[in-house]
């Protein structure tokens with residue numbers, strides 16, 4: 001290794017050091033600690049009792065428990081609804097706002113606002129809208145002779161209500177990524193298609209969409225990871241209720257750990273769901289990418 | 297069926313007018329080249345014919361039908377773009393299939409057409425590749441193939457060779473010419489390269505700042521340029537131009553004077569511009585009484601020919617002489633202009649004074 005390389009490497013390590021420390025303190029250490037905890041019996045209510053090693057017992061309990069499975073399914077249900085709607089709406093709006101019309105820049109900026117709001121605030125805003133007696137949504141519905149809908153107090157509607165709030169917040173993210181990708185597409189093939197007379201649908205489905213696919217896959221990947229972690233909106237709107245109908249994985253873990261004070265079980269549930277989700281998401285997107293590559 | 301007529305065609309972008317009343321007739325099967333410097337409105341004119349730009353004023357017809365308000369797809373034209381405009385995610389075959397898709401042909405017909413076109417253009421081994429896996433020349437041929445499979449009545453080309461290196465450009469140029477002879481389709485071809493224009497065109501349309509300067513066969517625009525612009529734009533090295541005036545029936549310009557060929561109409565005292573091609577300046581014998589003294593400033597050796605930068609009186613001119621006759625810089629030689637090949641233009645209007 002030459003002098004410059006060696007010196008650069010030292011500088012590189014010096015600059016990297018604080019990051020490594022921070023990463024260790026906030027991510028790696030807690031993760032290792034949680035891993036250690038998941039094999040112990042640790043009752044947060046009795047912090048002074050020794051944390052006994054219990055082997056795989058916590059994992060066995062999580063895997064055989066109905067509520068955990070239910071939370072997992074709820075998480076996937078919510079993910080399926082929000083991701084598919086965000087994809088369709090996001091791409092649709094992106095196609096609209098990339099039209100060369102006056103004022104589109106402003107419209108695009110305004111559309112980004114929901115994304116910039118903290119999820120807790122988003123939850124509160126929608127709480128006002130959904131509120132059973134005083135909410136705006138039911139008021140507007142009553143104007144056209146509908147409702148009232150028990151948005152967040154009925155097991156039929158609560159998950160959908162959560163999904164709507166999440167869609168409202170995160171569609172702009174998909175829209176923005178798609179719009180950027182759309183604008184980077186070369187305009188000339190579109191002119192060729194105009195001369196050749198290809199229909200609008202053919203052009204969208206066979207020229208635009210295939211070229212957007214890598215970006216859409218990445219956007220959905222990011223959304224999937226986020227959707228798996230969804231917590232704030234649900235905590236504000238329903239706290240997992242009614243009757244556990246909106247209890248997703250993160251709420252289940254929170255309840256095990258901090259409501260029932262069973263830290264070991266909570267830690268085990270974290271690891272189980274982390275593994276399940278990593279495997280599923282990776283498999284899903286790998287297969288999408290493979291479909292892409294084999295076509296090329 | 298596929299003749300194209302432009303009648304006083306104008307293009308404006310907002311308040312800016314970029315094409316000023318172009319009149320042009322392209323006969324069926326003719327190869328017409330729009331030639332001119334950058335920004336003169338060639339692409340704009342071509343895109344109006346294609347239907348990608350609206351015609352602001354005037355009338356555009358294809359095959360006897362006014363097409364001003366017809367969608368591009370209904371004009372029976374195919375276009376080859378400067379940057380090829382291939383679909384990047386599709387293979388060569390898929391690119392061609394997609395161009396044929398609107399025609400709703402039987403699968404067997406589509407396959408046959410694509411196979412035939414691929415054969416003609418030598419694309420057969422490349423059919424399953426994507427544009428990124430092709431060289432520039434191959435992409436260019438795919439772009440042509442995609443236009444050809446549709447068997448259009450009219451081909452439009454926008455500087456199709458500008459992204460190729462010099463050698464490939466010559467080769468593809470030759471291929472385009474051959475293809476036109478074979479297909480006999482009407483072609484409107486845009487370029488700023490005069491060699492492309494001279495070699496390919498049946499008819500050259502020389503444009504400048506949105507106006508048509510001259511329309512004619514390659515021979516006509518070379519031998520009988522109507523304006524000083526055409527005279528200097530066509531031919532390489534460019535024609536020498538000297539300002540002078542008519543005195544007692546002769547053209548006089550500081551230190552030189554010529555008899556005026558009969559084909560020019562001039563009046564006494566008129567300010568004129570004289571043009572002489574470098575190849576029409578010949579080295580003369582030292583005792584030639586009618587010859588001029590010329591000091592050689594620079595000599596450029598080109599192989600068969602050499603270019604001599606000459607100072608004749610106060611005028612700087614370029615002469616093209618056989619390489620064997622080239623002279624060391626710094627020497628003074630005698631040269632003679634081929635008076636039969638002189639061009640005379642009105643100095644004010646730049647228009648030819650030929651009758």
Ligand SMILES: Nc1ncnc2c1ncn2[C@@H]1O[C@H](COP(=O)(O)OP(=O)(O)OP(=O)(O)O)[C@@H](O)[C@H]1O
Pocket residue numbers: 309312314332333334335336337338339340341488
């Ligand atoms: N969309 C537009 N808006 C305003 N002006 C334009 C537009 N498109 C072209 N122009 C102007 O019209 C003129 C002609 O442009 P055009 O592209 O036809 O030139 P060209 O002859 O094809 O040149 P080149 O050889 O560089 O391609 C230029 O001055 C250009 O700036």
Ligand SMILES: [Mg+2]
Pocket residue numbers: 338339340455
């Ligand atoms: Mg151009």
